[in-house]
Amino acid sequence: PPECLNLLRRARLAFRAGRTLKESFRQFQLDAVVRMLEEHECDFVDALGRDLHKPRFETVVAELTLVKNEAFHAINNLKRWMQPQPAERNLSTTLDECLVISEPLGVVFIRGTWCSPVQMCLVPLVGAIAAGNCAIISPSDCTTHTAELLHRLVPFYLDNECFHVILAGLSDLPEILDLKFDHIFFTGSREDGSKVALAAARTFTPVTLILGGKNPCYVDQHCDIATTVQRIAWARFHNAGQSLVAPGYILCHVDVKARLVQALKCCLMQFYGPDPRESRSFGRMVNMEIFNRMRDVLWRSGKVAVGGQVIEAEKYIAPTILTEVTESDPIMQQEVFGPVLPVLTVDGVDEAITFINKQEKPLCVYAYSTNSKVDGNTKLMSETSSGSFCSNDCALQSLMVALPFGGVGASGMGSFHGRYSFDTFSHRKSCLLRGTRFECVTFLRYPPYEDRNLSLMTWASTLSQRSQGWCQIL
Template sequence: MTSGIEATFARLESAYASGRTRPLAWRRAQLDALRRMVNDHRSDLVAAIRADLGKPAAETMLTELNLIAAETRFVRDHLRAWTRRRPVAMPLALQPAAGWTVAEPKGVTLIIAPWNYPALLLLEPLADALAAGNAVCLKPSELAPRTSALIARLVPRYLDPDAVAVVEGGAAQTGMLLAQPFDHVFYTGGERVGRIVMKAAAEHLTPVTLELGGKSPVFVDGTCDLAVAARRIAWGRFTNAGQTCVAPDYVLATPDVAHRLAERIAVAVHEFYGEDPRRSPNYGRIVNDRHVDRLCGLLPAGTVPAPASARPVSPLVKAASVFGAAADMVGRRLGMGGGASRAADPRAADPAGRVVCGGVVDRETRYVAPTVLFGTSPDAPVMREEIFGPILPILVVRDADAAIRFINARPRPLAAYVFSRDRATRLAFERRTSSGALGFGLPLGHLMSARLPFGGVGASGMGAYHGKTGFDTFSHMKTVTVKPSHPDTLRLVYPPFDAVTRRVIRLLRRLG
């Protein structure tokens, strides 16, 4: 296998060295072929992703295939402008002279994709890498085996097989790939593997882009339209069964809206997926048994019933109002600390909080119901790691200032979302918090735009892509300078540094 991976790398390196990937005609042809591949095999990709993740067809179209097509079209349409020379003014000391920057490909690049969006997060960065003129090695996730196998079959049929390759396999194959001296490594996934990727890349001084994750917070106060906020939060959290890196991970709500928000999110779940989401064709599944078991460990004790029937939502929504007043009281008392109460309902002894809706797991079918928790403690297991599943804890905080302190006390997230109409509150989040992206009234929005950079900060990642930013990520911005031989004005500053030379240098300092 090692020799096979080395041979694949050598083939890509030879193709890049030949210069075949640099012409704009080649880049456009590859981008056209990539878009054609996705369009020709939409039904095949939908079926493969559904087999791997149980994802509804419409959701796959909206959140994966349409975005790949849009990215390829956008970068293709802007290639000529992005590859032009960009003139830069030269300092007076060097005149007459000219300077410019020009984007050149980095070389042979490696893209390692995760399982949660197995087509999007492999093929969208591929579009950016091809637009920049690179040879590319693709490593799809082995946890989405049907999608991986399909892409491995399609790519050599549509794209230049000498310059674009697919390597399937697990951790062993990824390790072998990382041992090769790629010119750029692009990784999307978890923080633990991100550290491994970065360490391996450091052996070759290879630059990396890491798209990781983290706990993306949501703040909600009483100035927003609560019904709209609840629907959008529910959509962002439960799309792809919560397996989205920028999904709302937990909610910080002020006491005046916290319990009503929990109820309304439960209502939104009922509207989206019906009385029993397990029977809904619009709701996905967890990727494997290990992740189902992990999510079970984040739920309150005793809230996972036998899988024979799912818990109805609507009776719980009615029951939620019973403990709403208690939540308000506790939130007012504890808001100064920036956290929430494990005792938001006096009867809720579990630090994970009380189940407002969901809490149902069917391990056999990898089903975890859309679950809303209320009265969660900041120290609960569900708050110690990125959930990456359909569980949404709601914590009570006094105000926006308490929420900002809560967020800033934790690693910087990949995204943060604010539902507030108050201008001062929005400005405070923009100026006082740091995250890969910030959305006012809209979760996931930046993920779906080719015109906005997508990336993390700190533990949530480094570097970004999408559109021009993606083109820049896979390009080296080369500086070019030129100065004519005559007149040789540099004679004025050549050694020896006599009195005339020193006067010229002082003059240049004043003019500069």
């Protein structure tokens, strides 16, 4: 916290000096983010490999390329985003200007999560830079090598007064957040998110929370099983299951369960071979705390249909499919950050909807169906509430720069990606630029209040459109 206070003071001075306001400055910083990732790709691959045993393919595609896509999108659209947006005028403001201006908030705090330590630090940072803010970034202390790499590289690429990286644990956050930032962007668990929200409330600081949870995945009896299992397995076992957007459990139609489980078993063999421990495409748990929690939940839930092997010395848990899981099992009562996929059965999409709506609102809902007569995908999308929805695939909706991504209810608040990141880190200020004409009419609003003036204003309002109302005469 003392170090953070010093960095916060420096960032505030830089912001008040107007250092971040020019488009050219923002463009240069966004270019620098891209250069940092390109020139140190091998360093990021090595750091994530040491922290999560993360394959190079996953690091490049899901971490580095995703951030670069966001940066390029912001660079290409920044000029348009920064322009004042005209607002609708009425008769009384015909000769005036009505504008909405996006102005930066100030100094923002970004806390990334350990399961996507580069993506969830730098994608929000791109939005903060584009919107003209200074930022203090706090990578997760669970992924120490990645955090230290960001701490070392950022000062060489980004402005040393406006952007800083601090190495802090979760226990430090309440004291750090008491320093008063202009916005807090937090990614992590619901438990930690609630603590951040409480700390932010003490200083009236707005927050964006991207929180974990259990993402349901409905599989209809009418679906392409081969494609379905590949897409589900990829999303669930990517990064050894340590993902906020992975399907948390399957609700499959009872008629398709046997085929689905068998297909998942074959798919895991195809992805990771007969012994996933030897596969270069499969990761490990980030630390012993996560490993022990996942192992205990695994052993106390359902029946292992595939996988189930654990090796404590390597923090290894095999890709696992659980069947005969009940709603009361431990794995259905908490967030799952590991390579375990429970399979439950339902009699159809209506029962799946009922099941999902009994739980807290999830970050993502997934649905697989090719039935054109009864569109279960559309029904599930419209009759459940979640941060995002995706049919016949998983996770992709959380990676697209054109779509907002965020939670609702217990899965968080606020959103980011592309223009939505820019808006998250901006204050949309309404501006009315008026002249002094028409005072011969507007004088009716001034005291002393006369019944005659009120009658005239009431009559004038009845002549105007309903959407304009009293502003017609005011």
